Amino acid sequence: MDWRQIWEVVSTPDNVPIVALLFLVPFYTWYAFRQAIANDQLIAIIGSDPGYAKSKYRKTQPWDPKWEREVHTWPYLMRMEFLVAIIITIILMVWSLTLNAPLEEPSNPNVTMNPAKAPWYFLGLQEMLVYFDPWIAGVIMPTLIIVGLMAVPYIDNNPLGNGYYTYRQRRFAIWTFLVGFIGLWVVMIVIGTFIRGPGWMWFWPGQTWDAERVDYAVNRNLDEVFGINGHWLAHLLPASSAPNAAIWARVIFGIFPLAIFFVLAGLLIHKICMMSEFSQKLYKRMSILQLVTMYTFLILMISLPVKILLRLVFTIKYIWVTPWFSI
Amino acid sequence: MAEENGGNGSSAPPGGAGGNGSSGRKTGVREQVTVLKETVQAKTKEQLEELKQPEKTQLYRSIFRVKHDAEPRNRALSVLSNVFFHLHPAKVNRDAVRYNFTWGMGGITFYLFIVLTFTGVLLMFYYHPSKVQAFRDILYLENDVPFGKLLRNMHRWAAHLMIIAVWLHMFRVFLTGSYKRPREFNWCVGVLLMVLTLLLSFTGYLLPDDQLGFWAVTVGTNMARATPLLGNEGPFGSLLGMTPYNDVRFALLGGSIVDANALLRAYIWHCIAIPLIAGIFMGVHFWRVRKDGGISGPAPIMLESEIKEEKGPRPVILKPSGMDQFQK
Numbered sequence: 001m002d003w004r005q006i007w008e009v010v011s012t013p014d015n016v017p018i019v020a021l022l023f024l025v026p027f028y029t030w031y032a033f034r035q036a037i038a039n040d041q042l043i044a045i046i047g048s049d050p051g052y053a054k055s056k057y058r059k060t061q062p063w064d065p066k067w068e069r070e071v072h073t074w075p076y077l078m079r080m081e082f083l084v085a086i087i088i089t090i091i092l093m094v095w096s097l098t099l100n101a102p103l104e105e106p107s108n109p110n111v112t113m114n115p116a117k118a119p120w121y122f123l124g125l126q127e128m129l130v131y132f133d134p135w136i137a138g139v140i141m142p143t144l145i146i147v148g149l150m151a152v153p154y155i156d157n158n159p160l161g162n163g164y165y166t167y168r169q170r171r172f173a174i175w176t177f178l179v180g181f182i183g184l185w186v187v188m189i190v191i192g193t194f195i196r197g198p199g200w201m202w203f204w205p206g207q208t209w210d211a212e213r214v215d216y217a218v219n220r221n222l223d224e225v226f227g228i229n230g231h232w233l234a235h236l237l238p239a240s241s242a243p244n245a246a247i248w249a250r251v252i253f254g255i256f257p258l259a260i261f262f263v264l265a266g267l268l269i270h271k272i273c274m275m276s277e278f279s280q281k282l283y284k285r286m287s288i289l290q291l292v293t294m295y296t297f298l299i300l301m302i303s304l305p306v307k308i309l310l311r312l313v314f315t316i317k318y319i320w321v322t323p324w325f326s327i
Numbered sequence: 328m329a330e331e332n333g334g335n336g337s338s339a340p341p342g343g344a345g346g347n348g349s350s351g352r353k354t355g356v357r358e359q360v361t362v363l364k365e366t367v368q369a370k371t372k373e374q375l376e377e378l379k380q381p382e383k384t385q386l387y388r389s390i391f392r393v394k395h396d397a398e399p400r401n402r403a404l405s406v407l408s409n410v411f412f413h414l415h416p417a418k419v420n421r422d423a424v425r426y427n428f429t430w431g432m433g434g435i436t437f438y439l440f441i442v443l444t445f446t447g448v449l450l451m452f453y454y455h456p457s458k459v460q461a462f463r464d465i466l467y468l469e470n471d472v473p474f475g476k477l478l479r480n481m482h483r484w485a486a487h488l489m490i491i492a493v494w495l496h497m498f499r500v501f502l503t504g505s506y507k508r509p510r511e512f513n514w515c516v517g518v519l520l521m522v523l524t525l526l527l528s529f530t531g532y533l534l535p536d537d538q539l540g541f542w543a544v545t546v547g548t549n550m551a552r553a554t555p556l557l558g559n560e561g562p563f564g565s566l567l568g569m570t571p572y573n574d575v576r577f578a579l580l581g582g583s584i585v586d587a588n589a590l591l592r593a594y595i596w597h598c599i600a601i602p603l604i605a606g607i608f609m610g611v612h613f614w615r616v617r618k619d620g621g622i623s624g625p626a627p628i629m630l631e632s633e634i635k636e637e638k639g640p641r642p643v644i645l646k647p648s649g650m651d652q653f654q655k
Contacts, residue, residue: 014539017487028430028495032502035427039628047630058627061422070418072402077415077424084431085438092442092488096480103469106462107541109584116542119532121490121525126546135561138550149518152501153511159634161504163626170504177501181494278631325555325562 001206009194009209013102018120018193025186029178035060036165043168059164114198114211123192124185130200131307133326141304148297155294158282172272172279176298184304219317221326222257223250247323254320258327261306261319265299414613422625428503429622432496436524437609439489446482447598454534456594458587461536486528493521505623513615516608523605530597536590544593545585551576 010019038060046052057063071077105111118126128137160169167174195202197209230249234242274280286294310316318326381387382395393404403417422428453472454464468475497517500506506514533544551574553561558576559569571583581588616622 014487017491021491024491024495025498028498031427031430032499036502043628043630046628047632059422059625061425061625067421069421071421071424072399073406073415073417073419074402074412076421077419078406078412080424080426080431081434084435088435088438088488089442092481092485095484096477099480099484100476101480101483102539103465103535104538107536107538107585109541111538113538113542116546118543118546119529120487121528122547125550129550134550134553135555135558139554139558139561146518146522149497150515153506153508153514156507158504159507160629160631162507162629163503163505163624164628165503166628169631173504174502177498181498181501324566 002208003206005208006205013099014120015193016099018189021186022190025182029182032165033167036167039164039166040168043166115196115200117192117196120189120193123196124188126200127188127192127196128304131304131311135325136327144297144300148301151293151297155286155290155297157285157290169278171276176301180301184301217315219311219315221250221318221321222316223253223321225316226253228253250321251323254318254322254327257319261303262299265302265306266295269295269298269302414617416617416621419621420625423622428625430495430499432492432499436489436492436496439485439492440605440609442485443482443489444602446478446485449478450482451598456534456591458536458590461534461590465535465537486531490524490528493524497521503624510615510619510623513612513619516612516615520605520608520612523601523608527597527601527605530593530601533585533590533593534597541585544589548576548579548585548589551579 009015042058042060046058104113117123125137125142128141131137132141156173158170158173160166161173194205197203197207198211199213199215201213201215203209228246228249230245230247233249233252234245237245237248273283283291307319310319320327377383382391391405393408394401395405406412406415406417450468453468453475455461465479468479470476472478500514500517529544529547533540552558552571554564554575555562556564556567557569557574558564559571559574561569564574571577577583579589579592580586581592
């Protein structure tokens with residue numbers, strides 16, 4: 001156990017936000033779920049008693065019929081805002097007085113930093129580079145994340161849970177977001193920060209970051225695992241293009257596992273979508289465009305954990321190899 | 328005052344003996360001084376007394392047009408008639424004021440943007456975006472400029488904090504379902520604002536021109552090389568004639584390597600272009616929060632049995648909240 005190494009990584013000034021994130025994200029998840037569970041209990045009570053539903057206030061917040069529904073912004077809201085501004089200023093002041101912003105040597109293109117890491121908030125994308133080629137990890141995935149997030153309100157046609165915390169009324173949406181935000185974004189950032197050392201190699205916490213270490217991981221492409229060599233294709237092609245048979249065989253072969261993945265992932269998502277009666281109702285309300293968009297984004301989303309699994313457990317590099325790109 | 332003096336002066340007895348005349352003139356002046364003294368004292372006392380109620384002065388009234396008391400009307404007007412406060416409605420949902428619903432993350436993000444603009448402008452006074460000067464400017468700032476180190480630290484940590492606040496804001500908005508109708512579009516604006524926040528932070532990373540920023544930006548922009556169609560190493564890029572000297576990475580860096588042009592571009596994006604764009608989007612974001620009916624909750628719970636089939640978009644009702652009791 002190399003405690004000095006752990007301390008070095010954790011106390012790097014630019015890593016402090018991620019250490020903060022380690023506490024803030026679980027805290028606010030708990031905070032939200034505490035309110036969601038309270039609301040869910042109220043939903044159960046109201047749902048089972050129609051009389052109660054008509055007569056009572058439908059919030060978990062303290063309530064008295066004599067109180068007004070609204071309060072004046074000044075002072076009730078703005079004093080909170082000013083208070084929060086003061087608290088944030090104090091936090092920033094203390095943070096700035098105790099911890100210096102990092103400043104390394106002057107930039108030098110001839111001396112490569114090892115590990116050369118992107119800013120911490122992009123480490124999720126950099127970690128993705130292990131599993132995907134740069135055009136997917138650096139361009140396609142970020143675009144999909146942005147477009148996918150923007151598509152959320154137009155896909156989610158569940159009218160319940162608008163403006164209050166709830167879990168039961170929005171199970172699928174909440175699970176999807178938790179998997180995406182915590183599982184595939186925050187966790188990837190944490191891995192990129194604390195686990196990835198020199199040469200972007202995997203160092204467990206407590207392992208010394210040894211720049212001399214060599215990884216003997218042998219990654220193979222899926223077609224190599226299946227021994228695709230194109231002999232059978234060479235007989236079918238005209239003699240002039242026979243030398244390219246192996247390439248074409250790989251191109252053709254790669255389509256199959258990809259198609260199988262799309263079908264299986266789609267079925268899995270469909271299965272999860274149909275788990276409750278309520279989600280079946282929602283499913284019926286969706287338009288075809290909504291369905292296709294949602295399934296496409298979700299399939300592409302789970303392609304990341306699938307690829308991580310293939311790479312880390314089965315040491316497979318590419319599923320589909322073509323002369324122009326590889327996936 | 329002047330009139331009284333003038334009156335006294337002109338009513339002084341004309342002519343008379345020389346000695347008498349001069350002594351009479353002397354008493355006249357003395358009287359005048361005594362009168363003047365008394366009037367000034369009385370006036371001063373009176374006006375000092377008035378200053379104990381500064382809100383009645385012309386100066387105060389010209390700035391603050393509304394009385395500052397606990398009257399409901401004035402409480403509403405003090406928000407509505409102030410350019411900085413009128414972003415708020417006059418009244419808000421009583422449960423929304425509590426911390427547990429919003430976590431205050433949107434407001435914190437905006438406050439951090441203000442802090443960053445303030446510290447950023449101060450930092451600009453000490454910084455030249457050139458390869459020769461940039462790193463030395465940081466050393467100068469850290470070692471010689473009074474509070475320079477504090478300024479730089481604050482700018483950097485506020486930037487990190489802002490990203491965390493943006494993410495948590497998005498997390499909260501998702502978990503409360505606040506992106507649902509009628510706030511779909513504002514969620515999209517918010518997603519773009521999050522991207523702009525990340526880009527702001529990323530462009531700022533290069534500016535100290537140290538190894539950390541240089542390699543972070545090198546790693547970051549190397550991905551642009553792999554853009555499909557538009558990058559020289561991306562799928563089909565070379566087929567479209569992309570080289571390191573004309574692809575999308577070249578456009579980002581103003582060159583094929585991270586050098587002087589990249590520094591200048593990062594500087595201009597960071598200090599001018601992105602803050603302007605983000606400012607416009609922020610304006611739209613806040614405006615739409617109001618126009619989409621204020622913040623989403625805490626809203627009364629809805630049951631599955633109460634879902635109504637909606638046909639077409641729900642009409643948006645524009646009603647200035649809090650002022651209806653004063654309208655006739």
